[in-house]
Amino acid sequence: MVGGGFAGIAAARALRHADVDVVLVDRRNHHIFQPLLYQVATAVLSPAEIAAPIRQLEAKQRNLNVLLAEVTDVDIASRSIEASFPGVGDRKIAYDYLVVATGMRPSYFGHDEFAQHAPGLKSLSDAETIRGKILAAFELAEATEDDGERARQMTFVLVGAGPSGVELAASLAQMVRGTLRGNFRRIDPARASIVLLDAGKRVLPTFAESLSRRVTRRLTKLGVKVLTGAKVETVDAQGVVAGGSRIPSATVLWTAGVAASPIPKMLGTNTDRAGRALVDPFLKVVDAPGVFVVGDAASVMQDKHPVPGVAQAAIQEGQYVGRLIAKELKGRKVKRPFRYFDKGNMAVVGKNYAVLERGWLRTSGFLTWLVWAFVHILALPQLQNRLRVQRQWLWSYFTGQRSSRLIPEPPREADPDLTAERPLVP
Amino acid sequence: MVGGGFAGIAAARALRHADVDVVLVDRRNHHIFQPLLYQVATAVLSPAEIAAPIRQLEAKQRNLNVLLAEVTDVDIASRSIEASFPGVGDRKIAYDYLVVATGMRPSYFGHDEFAQHAPGLKSLSDAETIRGKILAAFELAEATEDDGERARQMTFVLVGAGPSGVELAASLAQMVRGTLRGNFRRIDPARASIVLLDAGKRVLPTFAESLSRRVTRRLTKLGVKVLTGAKVETVDAQGVVAGGSRIPSATVLWTAGVAASPIPKMLGTNTDRAGRALVDPFLKVVDAPGVFVVGDAASVMQDKHPVPGVAQAAIQEGQYVGRLIAKELKGRKVKRPFRYFDKGNMAVVGKNYAVLERGWLRTSGFLTWLVWAFVHILALPQLQNRLRVQRQWLWSYFTGQRSSRLIPEPPREADPDLTAERPLVP
Structure with a gap:
């Protein structure tokens, strides 16, 4: 394995x-519950809440040896x-x-130079990088004296309108309008601009068209600007160029590929x-x-x-x-090939709204969202993670607060009087 | 401020x-509850559980402006x-x-070259560094074929027997004997050697001598080797030299200064x-x-x-x-100088045991530990942190499990076929 x-x-x-x-x-020493990674990126959950040490998960399986x-x-x-x-x-x-x-x-479709400006979201450290970038952007917007720079810091561009992009955009929209309210003195986080870009014709292309339309409406209501048919040409330190026009942005996130x-x-x-x-x-x-x-x-x-x-x-x-x-x-031959059984496809768009498609069944709204929450809690590894995520969600649902608003600390500057050849902390 | x-x-x-x-x-964008930092270092708590965004803590104080x-x-x-x-x-x-x-x-008393081998514990990133080092040592011990190297990986040296050193040592001792049990196939984590070194005559020198003696007994019972009067001469990649003899160790932690x-x-x-x-x-x-x-x-x-x-x-x-x-x-002059009122001094030694000194009062044991837990829960900033820490403690008390056993992931190696000049993830 x-x-x-x-x-x-x-x-x-x-x-x-x-x-x-x-x-x-x-x-890695830990298994990650990928479907909730976007909530670590938006400070709702802590990394440990969606992760479990592989050794501990499988401690009782005596014929298994885990190697890092x-x-x-x-x-x-x-x-x-x-x-x-x-x-x-x-x-x-x-x-x-x-x-x-x-x-x-x-993956950046051959444009690996985008990576340094537009982190993707596949690991816990990706999620923490994104979380730090988002939170730092508001700090920089509060600190700067320059109007253009402030606008650039308060513009968030998400490239890719698949489930990850949609879920991130919606979660970010609710963070700027709820969680951060009253936390700043010079800027109003609610005026941040969140842009969801995709080269394709619609959001959530793996879902039915009617659901795509509903999700687009919901995102617009949450304050997300949805731009489809916009191919990203460049990502650099200043922002993105998409569909021929430049969007200045300090925080470009990549869920396109x-x-x-x-x-x-x-x-x-x-x-x-x-x-x-x-x-x-x-x-x-x-x-x-x-x-x-x-x-x-x-x-x-x-x-x-x-x-x-x-x-x-x-x-x-x-x-x-x-x-x-x-x-x-055991010497037996398997004759039946693998067959995927689709239990249904879901995506969540912020609080109280999710879409579900299963065969001919298409639902959306609050009840679907409850189903989404229930299914995801149950699917988490380890009882403790289930309890923790459930409580974080309840807390954040009713208070609007998010529990993990941590920007990584800058390394200590060495005291010039104490400095040896090596840094104080490696 | x-x-x-x-x-x-x-x-x-x-x-x-x-x-x-x-x-x-x-x-930093966050306030840290320092007294529980050692529990982040030993995977009991997540960083966010003992931290609070300064902006959020003080969001209601309208005359306050927080700058990062x-x-x-x-x-x-x-x-x-x-x-x-x-x-x-x-x-x-x-x-x-x-x-x-x-x-x-x-601080390393002028030996800043120790820093890279023996991290201290003052910030969340320090705590995460220590947590990663401790967990990685067991992985390396499990992986190596060399007996000497395995012993070195399973030896943990803590320099400094003040409250931080004592608390870390006890928490680590309980982790190796409880939490990690059954997780490895080739090593027995319970056989790890935990050494607490101090140049002074006794542990917890700011407490009364009778309490120091009790704490030493308790530590010994937990399996910690307490070496007092042992001045650290060298810390290098192979371990420490203290009191004239070398202790090979892959994990040296510094709480001495x-x-x-x-x-x-x-x-x-x-x-x-x-x-x-x-x-x-x-x-x-x-x-x-x-x-x-x-x-x-x-x-x-x-x-x-x-x-x-x-x-x-x-x-x-x-x-x-x-x-x-x-x-x-307001134009008034303050005549009364600052006066420190000592509410009492506490240190915790693993589960069920703490010591308390207040004036002539000296207590230790289970009840003192309950007081310690109660006082620390109440002192945490934000209601949410109080609830979260309390639940983590209850969970970990009754199951022996720790919630944050994460080793930071190594950076992705670029795919040779995809590599541009810049790394895939910055």
């Missing part, structure tokens, strides 16, 4: 009764991976079966444009015996449509492969 | 009804300070009264060896009209003893100066 996200954890769990040594390698290491190479021929243990060194690990579940990272981590490419198989491995209907990699790819790192086709890169698909794929391996180990 | 710690906030609040513009400058900036110079002659606003530039701010409340930072920030020195007045400003009985700086120093940054003598650097002293000093300024503004 490489990767401790939804797919990797599901695969490891499915092997808990198998007579096998399971090794789960991840570069980064996979640097895969050798299909000798059936081994090369893992780099930070501070310890590199080591080869042999496998009989390899499950790659390494997920996605932000993701690409697979480099690992699927190491398998020597075909990958799609986003770097995802093409797998057969059993999620196996052709020509690489014993190798599977699951979750966002895999490109799985079903009924001529790609299986979407969502948590429930990742979990189902992980479970499928775990069970398949368990059966093969 | 320079500094948004206990003293600075208390001074600002004491001026809330005064007809005056109060400006509070801090380099670092003070770089003080000009006594022109009655102004120079503040550096990150990302905006420097600005002079004129004052009628200046209250310096800039607190302390870790603190020194004032550089600001008191800028006042042109005398400072003590730790860089604290010497003030008169009214907490004024001699020869600097309108300038006060409060909290840990001030060296205040009372009955020939220094007022201790604890939260309650900082709060009392801040309040005193705020009230004094309010009276002077």
Whole structure:
């Protein structure tokens, strides 16, 4: 198992009764509940509230060994991976079966120079970076004497109107109008401008058109300016250029694209444009015996449509492969290919409003939002996270306050009288 | 007001009804509840749980303006300070009264080269650094094949047996024996060695000798090795040399010394060896009209003893100066010098045990621990923090689990096929 996200954890769990040594390698010590990452970025939740140490999650699975290491190479021929243990060194690990579940990272469609100005949102440190940028922008707007600069600091541009972009924009809109009210003396945070850009024709393109229209209306009501059909040409230190015109902005956030981590490419198989491995209907990699790819790192086709890169698909794929391996180990052959069962697709647009699509069913509004909240609380790993997130939501719902308004502290400047050659704090 | 710690906030609040513009400058956007910082370092609490945005704390005080900036110079002659606003530039701010409340930072007694190997504990980022180091040590111990290296990773040395050192050591001891149990496959975290070093004769030197003895016994029972009379000679990448012998350790934590920030020195007045400003009985700086120093940054003598650097002293000093300024503004003269009222001194030694000294009263044990917990919950800023910390404590008390076992994620390695000149994430 490489990767401790939804797919990797599901695969490891499915092997808990198998007579096998399971090794789960991840570069992080924690599993992240990705669907709520945007709430860490907007200071509603603390990082630890949507994360769980992988070791603790799986402490009771005695056949599982969790390793904190980064996979640097895969050798299909000798059936081994090369893992780099930070501070310890590199080591080869042999496998009989390899499950790659390494997920996605932000991607800038070949414009990697955008990255430094427009962080993406895939990890806890991404979320903390975004949170710090948003909060610092208001501090800078309060501090500056320059009108143009103040306007630039109070303009937030979100590139990409998929679920992440929509959820971030709505959460940010409610923060500036609620949470920050009365906190500043010279600026009015409620006058911040929040722009949601997308090159496509509508927001939430994976949902039905009628839901897109409803979400656009809701976003507009919350004060978000929705600009569709606007292709981003440049992102630089001053802002963005989109659809031919420049929007000066100090905070540009990127949710437009993701690409697979480099690992699927190491398998020597075909990958799609986003770097995802093409797998057969059993999620196996052709020509690489014993190798599977699951979750966002895999490109799985079903009924001529790609299986979407969502948590429930990742979990189902992980479970499928775990069970398949368990059966093969018992000498049985699995004949049924993987089949994704779509439990429904949801997106939340601020307080009291969510949209849901499931087959022919399309709902939106307050009740859908309650369902969204309920489903997400239940899906969190560990009872403690469920209780904590639930309480934070209740608190923030009724008070408008957000619990994690922390800007990272600047490093200490060394006292000139005390300075040695090295900095006071490394 | 320079500094948004206990003293600075208390001074600002004491001026809330005064007809005056109060400006509070801090380099952080958040106030930290320092007495529980050690629990962030040992993963019991999340950073946000002991922090509160200064703006939000004081949102209702309309005569207060909070600025996120670092003070770089003080000009006594022109009655102004120079503040550096990150990302905006420097600005002079004129004052009628200046209250310096800039607190302390870790100090290495002239051995600044120790800093990179032995982080101190004064800020949230310090606490997160320590938490990451402790958790990573167990990962490295699990990963290494070398017996000597494994022992070194599982040895934790805490330098300084004041309250911070004692509290950290006890909390760490309970983490290795409780929280981490069953999480590893090759190592047994309970066999970690925790060494508390101090050059002095006993732990908690500011408490009565009988309490020091009881605390030493308690620490020993928890599995902490207490070494007093052991002067640290070297701290390097391999461990420490103390009392002539080397202790190999991958995690050395420093709570032995603190020194004032550089600001008191800028006042042109005398400072003590730790860089604290010497003030008169009214907490004024001699020869600097309108300038006060409060909290840990001030060296205040009372009955020939220094007022201790604890939260309650900082709060009392801040309040005193705020009230004094309010009276002077009304044309009244304050005749009564500052007087510290000692409400009692406490330290906690893990679960169920604390010590308390107040005048002739000395207590220890479970009831004292309950008092400690109660007092600290009540003292937290903001109702929400009180509720959150209380719930974390209850959870962790009954389950042994800790909520924030996060090791910071390593930066993403750029995909060689995608790499531009700049890194993928800045």
